[in-house]
Amino acid sequence: MRTIARVVAFGVGVLCLTAAGASASEESLAGRVEPLLVRAEPQAIEPGAPLSARALVTHPPSIRGLLSWTVESRRHRGGLYSLSLSPNGKLVATGGLDGMIRVWHLADGQLLRLLVGHDSYSGSVAWSPCGTVIASTGTWDGTVRLWDPKAGRQLRVFKGLKGPTGHAAWSPDGRRLVASSGFSGELWMWDGSADTTETVMELGHPITGLHWSPNGLTLAVQSQQSPVTLLDMETMESRKENVRSVGDASTTSFAWSPDGGQIAAGSSAQCTIFDFASGDSVKKLDGACVSAAWSPDATQLAIANSRYAVQIWDLETGKVAAPVPALASHLTWDRVSQRLFCLYSTQFNVFDPAEKKIVLTSPAALITPASWSVGRPILTGLMTDKLSLWDATTAKHLRDLSGHTGAVSAVSWSRDGKTLASAGYDSSVRLWNADKGETVHTLKGHTAAVTDVAWSPNGKFLASGGSDKTVRLWDPDDETCQVLEGHTAAVRALAWSPASNQLLSGSSDQTFIVWDAKSAKAQRTVQVSRPVLALACATIGNTMTLACGTTEDQIQVFNANTGEQMTILRSGGSPPSVTALAWLPTGPHLLAGRGCHKAQLWDAGAGKIVRSLEAMAPVSYLTVAGNGNTLVAGNSDGTVRFWDSESGELRGVLLNCGDHLVQLSYDGQYRVDPDKQPDLVFVALTPDGQVMLTPDEFATKFRARNNPTRVKLVPGR
Missing domain, CATH: 2.130.10.10 (YVTN repeat-like/Quinoprotein amine dehydrogenase)
Incomplete structure (x- = not known):
């Protein structure tokens, strides 16, 4: 896997x-x-109901004095x-x-x-x-x-x-x-x-921002397809002023000056300062602007560009006064502390302009799930340069794997479980002795980031695909490889035939290629509708069947031997993408991960969804355990979710908390490395409101004893 x-x-x-x-x-x-x-x-x-559909505890046991309760990570998922x-x-x-x-x-x-x-x-x-x-x-x-x-x-x-x-x-x-x-x-x-x-x-199209003027008389309404609407909040009348700075490009950011006399409107090319009363352009600051914030004294403007880099501009000179050593998709300049708040992805930073330094960094979110495979140690560290292995039963830390000089993008276990392959943004593939935590081989040859890696089912070959548009077929024993060329854009997905005789690669060029593993020659190239994100291959009956997921809301199923399209499985959602695929061992059932926060179990033969499972985040990867009775999805909220395939009930969640793992059952029991203090809080709903407690406080106050032995994410394990 x-x-x-x-x-x-x-x-x-x-x-x-x-x-x-x-x-x-x-x-x-x-x-x-x-x-x-x-x-x-x-x-x-309702008695026994969860606090919300997104609560990790889906079946909270009844506790005297509580209406409901759940367990949460201290940081955002x-x-x-x-x-x-x-x-x-x-x-x-x-x-x-x-x-x-x-x-x-x-x-x-x-x-x-x-x-x-x-x-x-x-x-x-x-x-x-x-x-x-x-x-x-x-x-x-x-x-x-x-x-x-x-x-x-x-x-x-x-x-x-x-x-x-x-x-x-x-x-x-x-x-x-x-x-x-x-x-x-x-x-x-x-x-x-x-x-x-x-x-x-x-307005007729989605609103992308709402901004009250400081005096409360005017509301600025951003939208995707029209100029900013300025609404008089006394008369409820609007006047549309085109404050977009270039042509018909949409306004990407909007900010009132502290006194309301000026407006900063950003676009993909520049940030323009307008006089509110006249609508005239006062100043233009070159460069894309996705967020802007005025200093409390209105002499400076902080701007986050399209790469989320932040700079503070002096509005008198029209030049950059200071760079901010933080990324941001949203900026807020606090009038009380005079400090700039930079929100980005997993954290927020507080910058003090007077001291010209970051005074607080709050790592407020987790996004990368652990990598879980049947019978293998749990692995964390994807999208960093260091991997960590954990015991799948006890959640205890085993060892770290250090060596990559760039973020790890993908991993794959050999069939015997002795060797782990990791692909990196440093253009290398590393083979690890998992028991010792040592690098066995470093495979070099790609000239750009390696995006995927996959062992052949028989364990004889290792395939890698990269942003350099190539697929490489490696002999893991002697580090030699064959270069498979044919794609015209980055390779995004790899899949092997069950017999290990064919390799399939999918690309952003909207094709997949079927390669003969022995000769390393392309057998056929098949055009699909959108850039390929996921592939899964299985023998169904006598047919080698390939499922292909792309950036649109459909799965195309092909006869991999002929390239003939057999069926299309379509289901709406936003975002529409199909991000992961896995065949079940029990006939033509296909598990699909979606960008719209769902995992869908399809009967590919009948062309219908058998079960739709709430992943609560875009799905990163899928696997199937226990001969198909457990469906597993790793998601971009830092969780791995485990469902019973028959009932669709959530058995539990594996939570990546950074320096430790938490295995959490549907009823709130949890398992964690005993040497680690779990980064968890309990949220309990009383008749007076929600109370946040530590695990020890919750156990003492409500006499709720945690029983780790009751955590069964996969039956028999």
């Missing part, structure tokens, strides 16, 4: 409204934001999508792929609160101006939620929006909350003073 990289709870909540006396027509906010106590909506939880600072600058809220909202203490980077409720990933978090409420959107669950972060209480769940919810933003006075939803570009608004909701407008 190889891996490529109904009880009802009531409570009192807190909402924020502006104190009386402030006029909405004033140039700046004169009203003082005060908290207003309101009764929270009842939260309905999967990428970070949003960040919001508390008004006092002491706390930061983050949301991401796992759907959980986490609240961090900025002084030491410690996790203070974990809020569970969304059934899909969280696209946006927004702290209210008074600092007592967090708003979040749940994308595909179609909701906007309000949270009391201090009590851990879910206050409101707004439903009925017109599709996936995206961005959320509070008015500066805290009286109104706007959010985007759906592919038609719905602008939804909740008026907190009247406690009413309405659809303000529909």
